[in-house]
Amino acid sequence: MIEKTATPRRSDASRMRILEAARTLFARQGYGRTTIREIAEAADINPSLVIRYYGSKAALFANVATLRFEAEATLNLPRDKLGEGLVRHVMGRWEHPQQGPALAAMMRAAISSETAQSRINEMFAQQLQALFQSLGLSDQSPATGPLIATQLLGLGLARYVLKLPAVVELPTETVVAQIGRVVQSYIDAQ
Amino acid sequence: MIEKTATPRRSDASRMRILEAARTLFARQGYGRTTIREIAEAADINPSLVIRYYGSKAALFANVATLRFEAEATLNLPRDKLGEGLVRHVMGRWEHPQQGPALAAMMRAAISSETAQSRINEMFAQQLQALFQSLGLSDQSPATGPLIATQLLGLGLARYVLKLPAVVELPTETVVAQIGRVVQSYIDAQ
DNA sequence: ATAAGGTGTAAACGCGTGTTTACTTTCCCT
């Protein structure tokens, strides 16, 4: 039973172009301000095909909206370097050329509850929980995870979504050192 | 030249009802998802009057969208209690029955850049700067203010906008103590 | 060759929006 590439279709190229355009535009301007006609133009294709291939705008967004922190990368850090490691990892995710803007789009969508807010909120909550469980912080006070979440969410919001000048201008190493120290203090607390 | 109440108009009652309805609805569901017809119905008035009195939907929003942290309330705290005081004050603002939801609306609007994003962003930045200058933190490292901003923004986002369950469930006193300690450490750093 | 079905296009549908227009009603001032 060899079925490596399940169903190769002649329209796969177009489908891909639509996905790419959708990712880019949703990331750049959020769900509400992105129109299907825009996506179609960017993909150089007819708007009706977007609907035909993906059913609806919301379904297309769901295809593009995946949220993964991939925090396992920090798993093998010594406990006393976890704070700094987490901050460095999170900043790396935000500054990734493709995934960074996509993250911002997810965050915007979750916050403005433009589309199925609950779904994204669940992904958020679930990712955070998975993160802290996999880091072995479950034996800490139950407050540890949520508190770290507030600090890291705030960093992402201020520096990468709102792009507040005062926060953007902070040198990377200052952020890593200072917020890393704070996150570490949440871990060590209690 | 007595002109205490400049121009008392017969329509002031209607104008007020419109403002109230707009505040409530913008706060509850954000700018994009609130329609003029909705506001008009809530104010028990004709939709065209909303435009006549306030020019446009965006202008109406601008009339309602005021952002004040009123952080002067924390001015006379001893320096070593500033962290906890700030957190307590910020949480009080978020939990205020009327102004809390309005704050959430402003934040949503700023983040989803639904309307004149720059204006709200400027208000945000300006309020933060005013806050830290009036607290006499300008002699600190220039990183102090922005770092505190990330933590306080993150708290507001997680607990009052996204309402992440794990963060909502934290007891108030835990939040005040833990995040207060962190903010204090930003103040004391360097 | 031809029927069939996947691929693509152009145009329209139906709807909700912010806003404008034309009109009627209400109130106040002389």
Add this chain to the structure above:
DNA sequence: AGGGAAAGTAAACACGCGTTTACACCTTAT
């Protein structure tokens, strides 16, 4: 009392949206 402006109303306008429909094109299998 009556004239005129302010306040209020009902209906339509113009637009953009997601989505649907009707139709042409192309490739492939029989």
